[in-house]
Amino acid sequence: AIIIMIVNIFYRKHEVNAVLAISGLLLAFMTTAGLFGSVPGRTANLLTIDSYALFFMGLFFAATLAITALSYGYNKTHEGSHEAFYILLLIAVLGSAVLAASSHFVSFFLGLEMLSISLYALIAYRRGERSNEAGIKYLVLAGLSSSFLLFGMALVYAQTGTMEFSEIASVSSASQVRSLAMSSGVLLIIVGAGFKLALVPFHMWTPDVYEGSPAPISAFVATVSKGAVFALILRFFTLIDIQADGRFFLVFTIIAVASMFTGNLLALYQNNIKRVLAYSSIAHLGYLLVAFLSNGALAITAVSFYLTAYFITIIGAFGVITVLSRADEEREFLDQYRGLAQTHPLLSGVFTAMLLSFAGIPLTAGFIGKFYLVSAGVNSALWLLIFSLVVNSAISIFYYLRIIAALYEAVPEKMIEIPLPLAGTIAISALMLMLMCLGIYPSQLIRLIQITAATLG
Amino acid sequence: MVTLTHFLILSFILFSIGVAGVLLRRSIIIVLMSLELIFNSVNISLAAFSYYLQTLNGTVLVVFNITVAAAEVAIGLAILVNVYRSRKSINVEELNDMRY
Amino acid sequence: MEQIFFYIFSILAIISAVMVVSVRNAVHSAFYLIVCFLQVAAIFILLRAPFLAAVQVFVYVGAVMVLFLFAVMVLDIGKEQFKEHLHTQAIPAIVTVIALFATMGYLVSQGRITVPLGKFTEEALSKNTEVIGKSLFTQYIFPFEVVSLLLLIALVGAIVLVLKEKKGKQA
Numbered sequence: 001a002i003i004i005m006i007v008n009i010f011y012r013k014h015e016v017n018a019v020l021a022i023s024g025l026l027l028a029f030m031t032t033a034g035l036f037g038s039v040p041g042r043t044a045n046l047l048t049i050d051s052y053a054l055f056f057m058g059l060f061f062a063a064t065l066a067i068t069a070l071s072y073g074y075n076k077t078h079e080g081s082h083e084a085f086y087i088l089l090l091i092a093v094l095g096s097a098v099l100a101a102s103s104h105f106v107s108f109f110l111g112l113e114m115l116s117i118s119l120y121a122l123i124a125y126r127r128g129e130r131s132n133e134a135g136i137k138y139l140v141l142a143g144l145s146s147s148f149l150l151f152g153m154a155l156v157y158a159q160t161g162t163m164e165f166s167e168i169a170s171v172s173s174a175s176q177v178r179s180l181a182m183s184s185g186v187l188l189i190i191v192g193a194g195f196k197l198a199l200v201p202f203h204m205w206t207p208d209v210y211e212g213s214p215a216p217i218s219a220f221v222a223t224v225s226k227g228a229v230f231a232l233i234l235r236f237f238t239l240i241d242i243q244a245d246g247r248f249f250l251v252f253t254i255i256a257v258a259s260m261f262t263g264n265l266l267a268l269y270q271n272n273i274k275r276v277l278a279y280s281s282i283a284h285l286g287y288l289l290v291a292f293l294s295n296g297a298l299a300i301t302a303v304s305f306y307l308t309a310y311f312i313t314i315i316g317a318f319g320v321i322t323v324l325s326r327a328d329e330e331r332e333f334l335d336q337y338r339g340l341a342q343t344h345p346l347l348s349g350v351f352t353a354m355l356l357s358f359a360g361i362p363l364t365a366g367f368i369g370k371f372y373l374v375s376a377g378v379n380s381a382l383w384l385l386i387f388s389l390v391v392n393s394a395i396s397i398f399y400y401l402r403i404i405a406a407l408y409e410a411v412p413e414k415m416i417e418i419p420l421p422l423a424g425t426i427a428i429s430a431l432m433l434m435l436m437c438l439g440i441y442p443s444q445l446i447r448l449i450q451i452t453a454a455t456l457g
Numbered sequence: 458m459v460t461l462t463h464f465l466i467l468s469f470i471l472f473s474i475g476v477a478g479v480l481l482r483r484s485i486i487i488v489l490m491s492l493e494l495i496f497n498s499v500n501i502s503l504a505a506f507s508y509y510l511q512t513l514n515g516t517v518l519v520v521f522n523i524t525v526a527a528a529e530v531a532i533g534l535a536i537l538v539n540v541y542r543s544r545k546s547i548n549v550e551e552l553n554d555m556r557y
Numbered sequence: 558m559e560q561i562f563f564y565i566f567s568i569l570a571i572i573s574a575v576m577v578v579s580v581r582n583a584v585h586s587a588f589y590l591i592v593c594f595l596q597v598a599a600i601f602i603l604l605r606a607p608f609l610a611a612v613q614v615f616v617y618v619g620a621v622m623v624l625f626l627f628a629v630m631v632l633d634i635g636k637e638q639f640k641e642h643l644h645t646q647a648i649p650a651i652v653t654v655i656a657l658f659a660t661m662g663y664l665v666s667q668g669r670i671t672v673p674l675g676k677f678t679e680e681a682l683s684k685n686t687e688v689i690g691k692s693l694f695t696q697y698i699f700p701f702e703v704v705s706l707l708l709l710i711a712l713v714g715a716i717v718l719v720l721k722e723k724k725g726k727q728a
Contacts, residue, residue: 091710098703106518110703113525117707120532121714135536136485143492143529144479150499150522151472154506157515464604467567471574471593478578486583486629490590493621494574497597500613508604516606523616524704528711530621534628535715 060096060224092118096228105153115225116142122217134209149192155185196229197285210278219318223311257388260286264395277317284310290373290389302373464505471498489533496526563603570596583629594618
């Protein structure tokens with residue numbers, strides 16, 4: 001599968017406009033879907049292409065498909081042809097695919113670097129001061145976090161003498177004694193990955209980068225880059241059973257609870273839509289950790305389903321922002337969205353659906369996702385986490401409703417009419433439909449995820 | 458005989474100096490330089506492990522790490538050029554107009 | 558005997574690293590960084606990894622430092638006065654650094670390594686370059702391709718960021 005992708009991406013790289021980028025992504029999506037049933041192959045023990053990896057790859061390709069459609073409209077407003085924009089985006093997706101499939105430290109590190117380096121350029125793509133600032137901040141912090149990651153890998157490598165996840169698992173489970181170096185190594189890896197997932201102690205960069213980077217890019221950062229790292233951690237930690245080792249379990253629980261609360265509380269009094277989405281994405285990562293901590297097959301299904309629902313909602317929400325905003329001025333502030341209902345009923349309808357699914361109101365995919373999370377949490381008795389999950393969803397409902405209320409307020413006087421780019425609106429309405437159908441009729445996706453869970457579980 | 462811990466102590470010291478540089482210094486150029494320092498210190502510990510463990514994948518990771526760090530510097534400096542153009546100074550101080 | 562060499566190189570490396578961080582003028586710190594990189598290359602040789610030392614010298618000292626010097630020269634970043642040497646939130650930063658140093662020290666003092674001897678015997682490592690080359694192209698062929706793609710992105714990214722600015726200017 002990897003070779004097909006590389007050929008795919010390499011061939012596409014020289015296309016000039018986005019239409020070919022989209023077709024290339026479709027091709028890649030088909031190849032992953034086609035290979036889904038195939039027996040898990042291994043490329044030189046670096047990557048295991050099992051259906052778990054394929055599922056996530058398919059997810060990332062679909063997500064990038066939507067983002068390219070959104071960014072197509074967004075970029076048209078900005079002068080100059082954007083082939084570089086699409087090249088960087090495609091290579092970032094390849095990086096995330098490598099991450100999803102990797103089962104070796106080297107491919108883990110390289111996938112991560114490929115993802116982050118293409119992101120540095122994409123974040124700083126817009127000329128504005130703020131996007132440069134976001135670029136620099138992200139670069140320095142990501143550099144620091146990957147060095148922590150490498151240090152962790154070095155320590156674990158020192159202990160187990162190998163860089164293979166499976167061998168590490170066997171060695172560490174064999175030698176029951178968790179030596180200090182081994183656990184500190186794994187801890188450093190958590191630090192490195194924690195930064196990428198913007199969990200609490202390392203989330204400072206999130207609002208600035210989300211606000212600074214162009215809207216489709218922040219959607220990409222929120223979804224694919226976090227999803228890829230999460231898929232990898234899931235694989236890494238299911239192999240090395242974290243349940244047994246109390247310390248890591250405790251570390252993760254603290255991070256989960258903290259990110260839930262900070263994410264929601266900070267989002268309460270934000271007026272910039274992008275920053276609200278940034279903080280809510282931190283909270284959502286906290287929810288995901290709940291399922292991650294509750295071990296077992298159900299956890300993996302819960303996580304993958306919630307990740308898909310989260311992807312759709314975040315891309316939808318950012319899609320609305322991209323469609324409304326031109327490349328030069330982004331419509332970020334709450335008051336710019338006042339009275340959107342009158343001028344663009346479709347858009348505000350989509351936005352409300354997205355926000356409701358964030359909060360987990362029934363009939364949307366978000367609800368099913370949360371339901372799975374809670375059930376996964378319940379059957380492995382993580383009462384504290386369940387409690388904080390429920391409390392946080394209550395808090396989050398408040399600020400989501402605040403935005404929805406703003407949407408339906410009276411139209412302010414100077415509501416200028418904005419031509420809506422066609423590609424963007426199609427993408428959003430497609431997302432809306434997916435959201436609804438997933439919300440009402442999720443069973444076939446669940447079956448699909450069950451297969452993936454089987455391979456990994 | 459030079460034991461492994463010598464190398465580890467050395468790489469830890471360099472690591473902390475690098476982190477101090479990143480956190481304390483004002484101009485971004487120095488921050489990027491100390492970032493390179495950190496990558497180097499990690500390389501030392503990786504090479505030391507690979508030597509004492511007599512296996513090779515440590516060294517291979519070091520080779521990859523060097524290339525990745527070089528790529529990162531390239532992008533870092535490109536962004537730096539933009540920041541410098543738009544703001545005529547590269548102090549970390551001014552880079553906070555995105556108020557919380 | 559080897560011990561002495563090790564100590565010389567590591568002390569020099571630490572001193573130059575401290576200078577890189579503390580010196581005011583950017584150009585000076587760039588030179589100190591070169592000195593530090595050379596020490597690290599020397600240490601790689603001590604670790605019987607000549608290939609690594611060569612790569613380190615070429616890539617780091619050659620390319621990265623040239624980039625830094627280029628950036629420092631082009632953007633004529635002048636000497637900063639001493640007073641704004643450390644930026645405002647220096648105090649919390651210093652605290653974190655000390656904490657980091659303490660944890661590191663604690664970790665190292667614990668001692669750690671059970672050294673399972675791998676299949677490469679002493680002399681195998683000596684002709685290190687050929688062994689690395691072989692493994693790079695057999696076992697690690699895939700990441701090798703990935704790295705080439707990665708360097709390509711860095712190229713594309715850097716050009717895009719800088720070039721577009723020029724067009725923006727005339728328009």
